[in-house]
Structures are given as structure tokens and as C-alpha cells.
Amino acid sequence: MANNSFLDRSRTVAGPGYNRWLVPPAALAIHLAIGQAYAFSVFNKPLGALISGDVNNPAPEDWTPTQIGITFSIAIVLLGLSAAIFGKWLERVGPRKAMLAASLCFGGGFLIGSLGIHLHNIYLLYFGYGFVGGIGLGIGYISPVSTLIKWFPDRKGVATGMAIMGFGGGAMIGSPLANNLMGQFKDSAPLGVAPTFIVMGIIYLLFMQFGVWTIRVPADDWKPAGYVPSTVQNDMITTANVSADNAIKTPQFWLLWVVLLTNVTAGIGVLETASPLIQETFSDGAMGAGRGVTAAAAAGFVGLLSLFNLLGRFFWSSASDKLGRKVTYAIYFGLGILLYALIPTLGQSLQLTLFVVVACVIISMYGGGFATVPAYLSDMFGKYQVGAIHGRLLTAWSTAGVLGPLIVHTLHEHAKEQGLTGAAAYQNVFYTMAGVLVLGLLANLAVRPVKEQYYEKGLVTVEAGGH
Amino acid sequence: MSTKPTSATPAPEPTTGGSTVLAWLYVGIPLAWGVSQTFIKALALFK
The missing domain is CATH 1.20.1250.20 (MFS general substrate transporter like domains)
Structure with a gap:
């Protein structure tokens, strides 16, 4: 070329x-x-x-x-x-x-x-x-x-x-x-x-x-009109830059890898099971003849989850500009643990509306996790090679794509072998996913600013902003 | 911004409001169609 x-x-x-x-x-x-x-x-x-x-x-x-x-x-x-x-x-x-x-x-x-x-x-x-x-x-x-x-x-x-x-x-x-x-x-x-x-x-x-x-890239000296960088010191937004090769040597990269892995693994737990979950939990047998969730209504549930997956990507990622990335992920995990643990109870008590609302909030945070992570990486490692660092982090997604369905299918099959049906057959899936989110919460809490030894020499970002 | 240079000074490139609107319509129309299709499907849950 x-x-x-x-x-x-x-x-x-x-x-x-x-x-x-x-x-x-x-x-x-x-x-x-x-x-x-x-x-x-x-x-x-x-x-x-x-x-x-x-x-x-x-x-x-x-x-x-x-x-x-x-x-x-x-x-x-x-x-x-x-x-x-x-x-x-x-x-x-x-x-x-x-x-x-x-x-x-x-x-x-x-x-x-x-x-x-x-x-x-x-x-x-x-x-x-x-x-x-x-x-x-x-x-x-x-x-x-x-x-x-x-x-x-x-x-x-x-x-x-x-x-x-x-x-x-x-x-x-x-x-x-x-x-x-x-x-x-x-x-x-x-x-x-x-x-x-x-x-x-x-x-x-x-x-x-x-x-x-x-597509265009901005000139080196470009900044948005009227943009005044925050003068408030925020340790969680670096003014330095870290290369992709150095980033993977930091504990921060691997903690964020676990953060993405756990958030995606848990989300797949709901997405993988959405249609059979709602049909088996709210079946005619449980709700009464003719009152159970049909296959068409279950497809509607899957569609609704897709909408919240989409909206969550924009909503949560935008909110993270105000809340800060670490706080936003703490919400994904903290609220997520409660909601995942609540799903089996809502199923067993046949609270269909609440069940749907909770599943939608969970999926919005699943989407939000994908959308917020590039900004989190930029805050931690600077903009210099954030695309490359993001690329390497996405191996967590591939891993979750294998791990999530494996956990779901193994636990669900085991529950069915035990003779469990309806919401009870999914109970361990959701409790396990809540446990997976505890790991993510701990990893997120452990994220600290990157040490100076990993910075690129002479590459300083001059307009890092606060939240 | 990163202090590593990427280019010489580029020529001015004024953008009209119309072209920005057209760009958003280019992606907004298919997205709105997809969302509407999904929304119609989702309505089955409430019937």
C-alpha cells in the first residue's frame, strides 16, 4: 500500500x-x-x-x-x-x-x-x-x-x-x-x-x-470547544499512558479481565435460559390452565431482554461519566448479586411482573458492562493504545462465551436429574451466577491506579477529566 | 491528547448540520426498524 x-x-x-x-x-x-x-x-x-x-x-x-x-x-x-x-x-x-x-x-x-x-x-x-x-x-x-x-x-x-x-x-x-x-x-x-x-x-x-x-481521528492538539479539563485530582483517571504490552503486565488489566468475564458469564446465564426459564417457571401447571407463559410470549420476553440489553449499553455507560467507572461496576455487581439471588424466589412465588422487571434490569447491566469497559480502560491506561488494550481484554468475552453456557447447562441438567422442575430447576444456576458476581465485585474493588513504572515515558495526556 | 504526532496540519473541513443529520439518519433508520420489530415481538409477552 x-x-x-x-x-x-x-x-x-x-x-x-x-x-x-x-x-x-x-x-x-x-x-x-x-x-x-x-x-x-x-x-x-x-x-x-x-x-x-x-x-x-x-x-x-x-x-x-x-x-x-x-x-x-x-x-x-x-x-x-x-x-x-x-x-x-x-x-x-x-x-x-x-x-x-x-x-x-x-x-x-x-x-x-x-x-x-x-x-x-x-x-x-x-x-x-x-x-x-x-x-x-x-x-x-x-x-x-x-x-x-x-x-x-x-x-x-x-x-x-x-x-x-x-x-x-x-x-x-x-x-x-x-x-x-x-x-x-x-x-x-x-x-x-x-x-x-x-x-x-x-x-x-x-x-x-x-x-x-x-471516520476521522482528531488532530493532536484538538479538544472540544469550551472544554475545560477538570482540575480536581482523581487517582482513578490517569494523565499518563500505558502501552498495550505493558498493560497486560499490570494487575489492573487482569482485574478488569475478571470484571468483564464475571459480568458477561452471569449475563449469559439469563440470556441462555430466558425462553425455557420463563416457560417452565410460569407454566400452565404452576399458573393454572391457560394462564401459563406460551412460546410466543416467551419469544416476547427474549425480545424485551434484547431491548434492555441495548438501552443498558447507552444508559449505564453514560451514567458512568458522572458516577465513575468503579462505582458503576460496583452497582452492576452489588445490585446484580441481589437480583440474581432474587430470581428463584420470584419464580417460586409466581411473581411474573416482578420477575420480568428484575430480568430486564439484570440484562441492562450485562449490556452496560460491555459498553463501560473501554472508558474504564482509558481511565486506567490512558488513550495511547486503548483500542489494543480493549482488544486484549475481549478474550474475557470469548472465555465467558464458553464458560457461561457450560455452567448453565451443567447445573440445569443436574437439577433435572434430581427430579427438580420449574423455577427449582434453575435455582442453582442463579445462585451460582450470584457467586460469580461476588468474584467480579471483589476484583473491581481491588482495582487501584496503575504504578508509574508502567507509564510510557514522555507521553502525557494533558486533558484528563474528572467525573 | 497523546503527544506523539500523527499528521501534518489538515485542511479545514467544515461540517454542515444537514450532513450530520443525514449521517444519523443513515444509522438511525435501520436501528429504529430493528427496535420496532423487536418491540412488536416483545408485546406478545403482555397479551
Whole structure:
């Protein structure tokens, strides 16, 4: 690539007069697209019936739910790995080149995946959507984060909250979009899945180009108009900068890794079980004939949780600008422990409304945990390589993606083997998740300012603000 | 800001209010559509 090309970091430096409020839409164009990953389950049934053509009667040669589920798992693991591996590259080349790479990988992953579906070759689907698409997820997820933090030193939580809210919103777009497209193409290919993958790949590839073209980084001496840095000393917001390589040598990084791991693991406990949990807890047997929660109402519950996941990302992350990151996480964990422990009681006493409200608050804090962590990292390590540090921290998400479902399924299966049903069958899941949150609370309480020995020499941030 | 230089002085780049609004509509419309679809689905819980 020639120096000073359109994609280079130097060509993305904003000139005087550039409105920083153009940067969040650029970031959202990436996150709304890659957030589709959380809607992958919409393909589960059609992918499992490509040979038979009937989602209710799969053929013996059709892919099993487990085989199909591996696709999503590969994508999420690759998200964490690629975010960790490509974080420093992103800091060097800038957000534009990274966003373009993300769009090519994510869109290309769909296209390769469509070939795998057409040929009924699951390994090609794994490679396309899982591996190549997963790399797009990782690079795309971290690509706008450090740029947003630099544009919004006065509202870091608001800025990153907006972008990461987009990841939650992406599933809401991806799911109905996929259903509509499969309906359109159902006569031209088995259940319309392969052409849907092609069209979605092209749509996302093009949609993400808006971010590639619009994104800008601020000039070195830029600061928001009228912005006066806080003169109040706050030990939890550094004026120094720590490199990504040094950050992982600090206890603070690993404490925040545990903070993210525990928050996500517990949240997955609710998300994984949401539909069967509410149906089994508030069944006809428990509530009375015709008064139990139906499958359609359970789908509504899952939709409601998605909305609160989205809103929580923006609400809690914005609130952290005022409350401080450590206090905000203390709320996630402290309130979370109480609410997780309360869920089984609400289920056993058949308090449906309260049960739904509590689950929504829990999920809002799950989303908030994702959205607040980039600002927390910026407070602890400075802005210098915060994107790369964030990328490395996301390995906690990949770990939680394996650990959370494992805990849930193991405990639930064990409870059923013991003959427990309804809310009782989930009791240990929620008590265990409350225990997981205690670990997170302790890790968060242990976070202290980073020691001077890890600072980059001669790299001082001059406008760190207080909360 | 970090004191490591990233570039030479760029040319002025005045942004109009209209382009900012259009940028937000570009991402806001699909997001609003997705949220509305989810909200409709969620209503089933209250029926």
C-alpha cells in the first residue's frame, strides 16, 4: 500500500470545523452490521433442514443443532482472538483501514459461508462465517473505540456507549432482515438460506463503507470547544499512558479481565435460559390452565431482554461519566448479586411482573458492562493504545462465551436429574451466577491506579477529566 | 491528547448540520426498524 493513501491514518486526521458528532454514526455503521452475529440463531432451524427442506423433519444427512452451533462459537472465539491480535495493528494504521478490513472479512465471511451452504459443506461454513467473519467481528468491534474516546474526552462513556449499543441493535436488524430474505428466496434455493447469505454479505459490506469513508481521528492538539479539563485530582483517571504490552503486565488489566468475564458469564446465564426459564417457571401447571407463559410470549420476553440489553449499553455507560467507572461496576455487581439471588424466589412465588422487571434490569447491566469497559480502560491506561488494550481484554468475552453456557447447562441438567422442575430447576444456576458476581465485585474493588513504572515515558495526556 | 504526532496540519473541513443529520439518519433508520420489530415481538409477552 502506498504511503499517504486514502486509507492511511494521516489521511483521516480531521481538519478544523469537522463536527465530532459525525464519528458516532461512523462507528454505528460498523457495530450495527457486526452485531448481526447475535442473531445467527435465526439460521439454526433452516440450516438444519437444507436436505429435507422441512424444518420440522430434518433428514438424517442434515446438519445437527450442535454442528450448526459450532459456527457461532468459532465466530465469538475469533472475535476475542482477532481483537487481541490486531489491536496494535489498528492503533498503528488507524480506524479507516481497520474498518475496511472488518467489512471485507465480515461481508466476505457471509459469501464464503453461502458457498458452504450451497455445497452443504459445514467446514466451509465454519471457515467463512465463523473464521473469516469472526476476524471481521473482532477488528470491527474495536476499530472505532479509541477514536471515539479521543473525540469525546469529556463524555467517554456516552461515546463508547453509543457505538457498543449498535452491537446490541445489530441483532435486532439482522434477525428480521434474515427472516424476510429467506421468505423471499425460499423457492430459489433450499429454504432460501444460501441466497440470503449472499445478499446479507453484500448489504453489510456496503453498509459498513459509510463508516470507512466518514471516520476521522482528531488532530493532536484538538479538544472540544469550551472544554475545560477538570482540575480536581482523581487517582482513578490517569494523565499518563500505558502501552498495550505493558498493560497486560499490570494487575489492573487482569482485574478488569475478571470484571468483564464475571459480568458477561452471569449475563449469559439469563440470556441462555430466558425462553425455557420463563416457560417452565410460569407454566400452565404452576399458573393454572391457560394462564401459563406460551412460546410466543416467551419469544416476547427474549425480545424485551434484547431491548434492555441495548438501552443498558447507552444508559449505564453514560451514567458512568458522572458516577465513575468503579462505582458503576460496583452497582452492576452489588445490585446484580441481589437480583440474581432474587430470581428463584420470584419464580417460586409466581411473581411474573416482578420477575420480568428484575430480568430486564439484570440484562441492562450485562449490556452496560460491555459498553463501560473501554472508558474504564482509558481511565486506567490512558488513550495511547486503548483500542489494543480493549482488544486484549475481549478474550474475557470469548472465555465467558464458553464458560457461561457450560455452567448453565451443567447445573440445569443436574437439577433435572434430581427430579427438580420449574423455577427449582434453575435455582442453582442463579445462585451460582450470584457467586460469580461476588468474584467480579471483589476484583473491581481491588482495582487501584496503575504504578508509574508502567507509564510510557514522555507521553502525557494533558486533558484528563474528572467525573 | 497523546503527544506523539500523527499528521501534518489538515485542511479545514467544515461540517454542515444537514450532513450530520443525514449521517444519523443513515444509522438511525435501520436501528429504529430493528427496535420496532423487536418491540412488536416483545408485546406478545403482555397479551
